[in-house]
Amino acid sequence: xxxxxxxxxxxxxxxxxxxxxxxxxxxxxxxxxxxxxxxxxxxxxxxxxxxxxxxxxxxxxxxxxxxxxxxxxxxxxxxxxxxxxxxxxxxxxxxxxxxxxxxxxxxxxxxxxxxxxxxxxxxxxxxxxxxxxxxxxxxxxxxxxxxxxxxxxxxxxxxxxxxxxxxxxxxxxxxxxxxxxxxxxxxxxxxxxxxx
Ligand code: GRF
Numbered sequence: 001x002x003x004x005x006x007x008x009x010x011x012x013x014x015x016x017x018x019x020x021x022x023x024x025x026x027x028x029x030x031x032x033x034x035x036x037x038x039x040x041x042x043x044x045x046x047x048x049x050x051x052x053x054x055x056x057x058x059x060x061x062x063x064x065x066x067x068x069x070x071x072x073x074x075x076x077x078x079x080x081x082x083x084x085x086x087x088x089x090x091x092x093x094x095x096x097x098x099x100x101x102x103x104x105x106x107x108x109x110x111x112x113x114x115x116x117x118x119x120x121x122x123x124x125x126x127x128x129x130x131x132x133x134x135x136x137x138x139x140x141x142x143x144x145x146x147x148x149x150x151x152x153x154x155x156x157x158x159x160x161x162x163x164x165x166x167x168x169x170x171x172x173x174x175x176x177x178x179x180x181x182x183x184x185x186x187x188x189x190x191x192x193x194x195x196x
Contacts, residue, residue, distance in 0.1 A: 003033070004030060004031035004084045004085075004193050004196075005031065005032060005034045005035075005081065005082055005084050006020070006024075006029075006031050006032065006033045006035075006083055006084065006085055006086075006087060006189070007033075007034065007035040007036075007037060007078065007081050007083040007085075007087070007151045008020065008021075008033055008035070008036050008037070008086075008087045008088075008089055009036075009038070009041065009086065009087070009088045009089065009091035010036070010038055010041055010045035010046075010088075010090050010091055011036045011038055011039055011040045011043055011088045011090055011091050011092040011093070012040070012044070012045060012090045012092070013043075013044050013045065013090065014029075014043065014044055014045025014046075014048050014089065015090075015178060015182065016089035016090060016110055016178075016181055016182060016185055017036070017045050017048065017049075017087075017089045017090075018045075018048055018085065019181075019182035019185065019186065020033065020089065020185055020186060020189065021048070021054070022053060023032055023186040023189075023190070025119050028186060028190060029189050029190050029193065030031075030193055030194065031084065031085075031189070033054055034054070034055065034081055034083070035054065035055050035056075035057065035077070035081045035083070035144055036049035036054045036055065036056045036057070037056075037057045037059055037074075037077065037091075038041075038056070038057070038058055038059075038068065038091075039058070039059060039060050039091075039092070039093045041058045041060075041196075044157055045089075045090070046058070055081075056073065057077055057182065059073060059074055059077070061093070067096070069163075070096070071096045071098045071099065074099055075098065075099060075102060076079055076098065078102070079102070083103075083106070083142050083153070084106070084193065084196060085107075085108060085189060085192060085193065086103055086106055086107040086108070087107075087108050087148065087185070087189065088107065088108065088109040088147065089110060089185070090110075090111070091109075092124065095107060095147055097149045099150075100147055100148060101148055105146055106147070107147040108144055108146060108147065108157065108188070108189070109144070109145055109146075109147050109152070109154070109194075110142060110143070110144050110181050110184070110185055111124075111128075111130065111142065111143045111144075111145070111152055112124075112125075112128050112129065112140075112142050112174065112177045112178070112181065113128045113140060113141070113142070113143065113177075114139070114140060114141045114143060114159055115143040115145060115156060115159075116152075116153075117132075117137075118131055118132065119143075119151065119152030119153070120151050120152050120153075121151045122161065123151075123152065123159055125174075126170040126171075126174060127187065129170035129173040129174050129177070130170045132164060132167070132173065133164065133170065133173060135166055136162050138163065138164055139162065139163055139164055140161070140162055140164050140173060140177060141159055141160050141161040141162050141177060141180065142159065142177050142180050142181045142184060143156055143158070143159045144156075144157045144158045144159075144184060144185060145157055145187045150180060157188055157192075158184055158188050159182040159184075159189070160181075160184045162176045162177055162180055162185075163176075175195070
């Protein structure tokens with residue numbers, strides 16, 4: 001068992017989380033996913049974490065009396081987990097600034113567009129792919145970046161492009177982009193861990 005530790009945050013389906021976990025299991029990513037954190041207790045990503053004995057935490061700001069209480073809990077969970085990298089994989093809540101400042105260049109996010117295009121608050125999911133098609137773009141893709149205090153604005157680590165075809169609809173484009181997300185996330189995490 002390797003000593004590198006990963007914490008994954010997700011709120012939805014978790015296909016990126018699953019793909020990262022499979023890369024760990026295959027020995028491609030030299031690490032262990034030691035913790036899964038979500039704000040959506042019923043999400044499929046959490047079911048996957050449970051099925052694979054990955055420690056899961058449900059942390060919802062609304063369950064705390066104050067923002068400070070929520071941040072304190074999040075920081076204490078991370079303090080305990082000692083992650084080498086924190087990977088956001090379809091996590092819809094904003095990571096509190098205090099956490100971002102505590103883990104500089106340790107928190108990564110994946111976004112389904114070629115940032116800085118179609119990024120920022122409110123730009124996620126099919127809204128992105130719909131806008132790409134509406135604007136007649138001929139290419140789209142995905143971006144992995146460091147998380148800073150501004151949504152989708154941190155330094156870009158890697159991008160991968162895909163073509164947009166005239167017959168595309170948001171579902172077909174999302175599928176093409178997601179396929180690239182899975183391989184790119186694994187490649188980036190592997191590279192960063194090997195460099196650290
Ligand atoms: C992906 O498109 C990712 O870029 C974005 O949220 C989506 C998550 O998909 N941040 P999944 O839950 O990993 O399938």
